[in-house]
Amino acid sequence: MNLPLFPFADYWWLYLAFTGLVVVLLAIDLTFHRQERPISFRNAATWTAVWISLALAFSYALYLFTAAHYPPNVARQLSLEFLAGYVVEESLSVDNMFVFVLVFRYFAVPLRYQHKVLFYGVLGAMVFRGAFIAAGSALVRFEWVMILFGVFLIVTGIRMAVQKEQQLNPDDSLVIRWVRRFFPVTGELHGSRLLVTVNGIRHITPLMVVLLFLETTDLLFAVDSVPAVFGVTREPFVVYTSNVFAVLGLRAMFFLLAGAMDRFYVLRHGLALVLVFVGLKMVWLDHLYGGRFPIGVSLGIISAVIAASILLSLAFPKAVERAPAPPSMAAGRVVRPAVGLVFLLLSAIGFLYAAGPGQRLLPLPALDNLGAGTLYWAAACNLVCAVVLLGGAWPRTKA
Helix, strand or coil, X not given: CCCCCCCCCCCHHHHHHHHHHHHHXXXXXXXXXXCCCCCCHHHHHHHHHHHHHHHHHHHHHHHHHHHCCCCHHXXXXXXXXXXXXXXXXXXXXXXXXXXXXXHHHHCCXXXXXXXXXXXXXXXXXXXHHHHHHHHHHHHCCCHHHHHHHHHHHHHHHHHHHHCCCCXXXXXXXXXXXXXXXXXXXXXXXXXXXXXXXXXXXXXXXXXXXXXXXXXXXXXXXXXXXXXXXXXXXXXHHHHHHHHHHHHHCHHHHHHHHHHHHHHCCCHHHHHHHXXXXXXXXXXXXXXXXXXXXXXXXXXXXHHHHHHHHHHHHHHCXXXXXXXXXXXXXXXXXXXXXXXXXXXXXXXXXXXXXXXXXXXXXXXXXXXXXXXXXXXXXXXXXXXXXXXXXXXXCCCCCCC
């Protein structure tokens, strides 16, 4: 498994076909959101479920394609590696959302224009991450590079866990200062336009400044996230596809969770723990288990850490000021998060049981007969339900 199963030189058409699929999906997404209007919670929840379902369907298609070329155990391993990489990327992308929320608030970007900025941001992110993955694929052939990546992730995770949240000031960005030095910037927005002509001079709008800042921010996040995925798989095609699917679902999940980002304050520490675990896996655990730590156990641990972070955030919320709720809505605001917590708990149990640890702690023959694949699908569906319920359980607040 150290050598690529699908090297680019022989399977370039596979990469091309997947990129074509992504272009089609982006075109469909752009068609549905061509009007400049705020993205509703229901719309965001629907598209979040669509992107997660597509990622799960691709995992199964990857299993079938790999099984046609390699033994079934190799196909199962690769499919689980994709799921683990997708969960890691999707989880780390949540950290991006904290920055996105702050940037949009700082520049006072109206809700109806945010989707367009994120759409172009996704295009740039896929290009940059493709370059990172290509470079990483060439480097991970050397064992010392994997150890270096692992140490870097451990240090990054520890730093993320101990550092305090810093005040965001895009004006301090070198990129923003460089852009403003060489290009005139308009003082106000011009609809959703990125470039405008004023008095015969080409100007960039504040919306373009926001886009450039988000691109540079995502580039910095890719320095952490791409090595983290190489920690769970060394197959370049899996690294690329899991990154792309995570980025594709980032916009919908942003509008789904933007109003509740402050609630999930423990999640940052959970992400830090994930980075430390993946780093330890690259530096120590893989060698301890003869070259590869069980991917099913890795997926279970990562999913359990993320679920526990969300549960702790909701069980011990920060003190916030809330407007008094009407009596008729009080019961709904209690029931909805409670049901969401149940789905989240079921999701965590499903991931752990499918990965293996749950079977040893609580043997259930009826679940064993279902198979790991079915359990992963059920756990993922429960996770989608939990995200939808918990994401909409908190009131939206204006910046």
